[in-house]
Amino acid sequence: MSLIEGIETVYYQTANMEESVRFYTEVLGLTLKNRHGIDWAEYEIGGIDVAIAGELARKPQQGGATVVFKSGDVEALRDALQAADAQFDPIDDSGGAKMINFEDPDKNKLIAVEPL
Numbered sequence: 001m002s003l004i005e006g007i008e009t010v011y012y013q014t015a016n017m018e019e020s021v022r023f024y025t026e027v028l029g030l031t032l033k034n035r036h037g038i039d040w041a042e043y044e045i046g047g048i049d050v051a052i053a054g055e056l057a058r059k060p061q062q063g064g065a066t067v068v069f070k071s072g073d074v075e076a077l078r079d080a081l082q083a084a085d086a087q088f089d090p091i092d093d094s095g096g097a098k099m100i101n102f103e104d105p106d107k108n109k110l111i112a113v114e115p116l
Contacts, residue, residue: 009042010067011051012108017041019105020052027084028069028077046070064108071112074098
């Protein structure tokens with residue numbers, strides 16, 4: 001019997017809740033599921049909750065979790081990231097999938113994969 005059955009929530013700390021909510025909502029196009037001021041913002045993506053927690057007075061510690069998103073159009077995502085002046089790497093086309101590495105406003109690493 002496995003003690004781990006899936007992912008309930010993945011979350012990052014933020015230094016600026018408004019900027020993070022704008023990024024996840026406007027740039028990535030996610031729908032905000034639940035929000036409690038500057039303490040919590042939550043999105044449901046494919047049955048998994050991804051959240052931003054507790055605005056901090058200083059920059060969050062780097063090296064937390066990495067979320068890998070499924071994408072239907074990595075090139076459109078790249079264009080949205082570029083328009084928002086977000087940091088991202090070139091698209092990696094492995095032949096079986098396209099992948100892009102990028103960062104949210106707090107420099108948390110995110111990845112999006114488009115299966116081909």
